[in-house]
Amino acid sequence: MAAPTPPLEAPVSAPDETLPAASTLIERTGIEIIPESQRTAKPRDLFWPWFAANVSVFGMSYGSFVLGFGISFWQATIVSVIGIVVSFFLCGLIAIAGKRGSAPTMVLSRAAFGVHGQKVPGIVSWLTSIGWETFLAIMAVLATATIITQLGGDGGVAVKIIAIVVVAALIVTASVLGYHTIMKLQSVLTWITGIVTILYIILAIGHIDFATVLAQPGGNIGQVIGALVMVMTGFGLGWINIAADWSRYQKRTASDGAIIGWNTFGGAIAPVILVVFGLLLGGSDADLADGIANDPIGALAQILPVWVLVPFLITAILALxxxxxxxIYSSGLTLLSLGIRIPRPSAAAIDGVILTLGTIWVVFFAQSFLGPFQSFLITLGVPLAAWAGILIADILRRRRDYDDDALFDAKGRYGSWDWTSIITMVVCSVIGWGFVINNFADEAAWNNWQGYFLFLIGGKDGDWAYANLGVFFALVIGFVVTWFARAGTIRRQEEGTGR
Structure with missing residues (x-):
């Protein structure tokens, strides 16, 4: 009799006595199932990582980005609040899977895409995470150079090199140490960044000219929708591919509603306040808004008195x-889910090297990065939205916890490839890319192929051209198709008969 085929990876961790304890300095747990003994987190614990990661003053720069769509202050405020809250609510829905399966987001999406089919969205997720973490590192380095210059120093090559080394070291060290260190770190950073952000608001409030802000003319519905899509992709949808990574230490008995609520509240509360304040600042000063386009945090620092620049710089860097x-922690987990057989700390270190090289290239060699980054964001945002729609529908259809073994066995109930989900994601992406436009045709000419379906809604010069409806179409179509097309498959999987 032939020997049984081994699973893709070990489905569960080793027995408890061989597992690293929560107090161990470096988290050794990779993409395997978190054992019951280590699922000690409570839903309210989700507040800390989500709040700390989104309380950065960089959020204020989105005020200028939103107004850049040519809409009024009130339109921008409504768009920002709705976009931020809804996008983090979607993250909360994905986080339910982490509680039910105690595994990283991309491993859990194997239930919808198949054990090997998950690699299709996994690659998109990995690229998105790498892009975001590199972008945040770049922001920290540029802010350092700008503020050092404001203090009378030389924010040139030497300062930038030191900043890159320090920022990369902080990011990589924390991500290599892992979950428990990160959770403790985030709870401390929440207070530090929160206090200094409040101080910034107090000092900058005198820069606001309400008459100028309220005089901004309103935009059409296409411009409003475009701003909404940008806010959603810049906030919650930018995190949605890692949302379950932070809920996998929750008890299986935790309330779904509590997980959604704390995820949404923790992620959304700071950005809502910061973006609205950023709208007031950007709408008051056109020069400030223009400066934010090239160096968001450095431009925001220019309106501060000199005595507060150092704490502002330190806090801004820590928030980023x-x-x-x-x-980077989650991109390392995603790398492992693609079949790379290395320890989790090594995966985080590899992504740290990529982050460092990307930061060096942009800081020293790229002529412009904000435009290409936003173009990159929308491009990957389309398939990521399709994946999110598929996975959310899959999660809401399920009534039971995941089969731990089957998540790592291509011959288990989730199968190797779920072609319904894969084809749905591909078709949604093709449709979505047809309804988005490259707003940065000169800076990111490699993306000028998009928008091939815009002739259906007025062409590339029409009112709807810059609405980026493709992100919405991908999300909604992915959800609707999965809700109906995979209902029977999900039922059979939960009954234990799926293949």
Missing amino acids: VSGAVLG
Whole structure:
């Protein structure tokens, strides 16, 4: 009789006595199932990582980005609040899977895509996480150079090199140490960044000119929707591919509603306040808004008195590092889910090297990075939205916990490839890319192929061209198709008969 085929990876951790304790300095747990003895987190614990990662003053720069769509202050405020809250609510829905399966997000999506089919969205997720964490590191380095210059120093090559070394070291060290260190770090950073952000608001409030802000003319519905999509992709949808990574230490008995609530509240509360304040600042000063386009945090620092620049710089860097740490930790887990057989700390270190090289290239060689980054964000945002719609529908259809063994066995109930989900994601992406436009045709010419379906809604010069409806279409179509097309498959999987 032939020997049984081994699973793709070990489905569960080793027995408890061989597992690293919560107090161990470096988390050794990779993508395996978290054992019951270590699922000690409570839903309210989710507040700390999500709040700390999103309380950065960088959030204020989105005020200028949103107004850049040509909409009024009130339109921008409504769009920002809705976009931030809804996008983090979607993260909360994904986080339910972490509680039910106690595994990283991309491993849990094997239930929807198949054990090997998950690699398709996994690659998109990994690229998105790498892009975000590198972007945050770049922001920290540029902010350092700008503020050092404001203090009368030389923010040139030497300062930038030192900043890159320090920022990269902080990000990589925390991500290599792992979950328990990150959770403790985030709870401390929450207070530090929160206090200094409040101080910034107090000092900058005199810069606001309400008459100028309220005089901003309103935009059409296409411009409003475009701003909404940008806010959603810049906040919650930018984190959605890692949302379950932070809930996998929750008890299986934890309330779904509590997980959604704390995830949404922790992620959304700070950005809502910061973006609205950023709208007031950007709408008051056109020069400030223009400066934010090239160096968001450095431009925001220019309106501060000199005595507060050093604590502002330190806090801004720590806040950006906080967000990058979440990204690089999860990108390492995603790398492992793609079949790379290395320890989790090594995966985080590899992504740290990529982050460092990317930061060096942009800081010293790239002519512009904000435009290409936003173009990159929308491009990956389409398939990521399709994946999110598929997985959310899959999660809401399920009534039972995941089969731990089957998540790592291509011959288990989840199968090797779920072609319904894969084809749905591909078709949604093709449709979505057809309804988005490259707003940065000169800076990111490699993306000018998009928008091939815009002729259906007025062409590339029409009112709807910059609405980026493709992100919405991908999310909604992915959800609806999965809700109906995979209902029977999900039922059979939960009955234990799926293949």
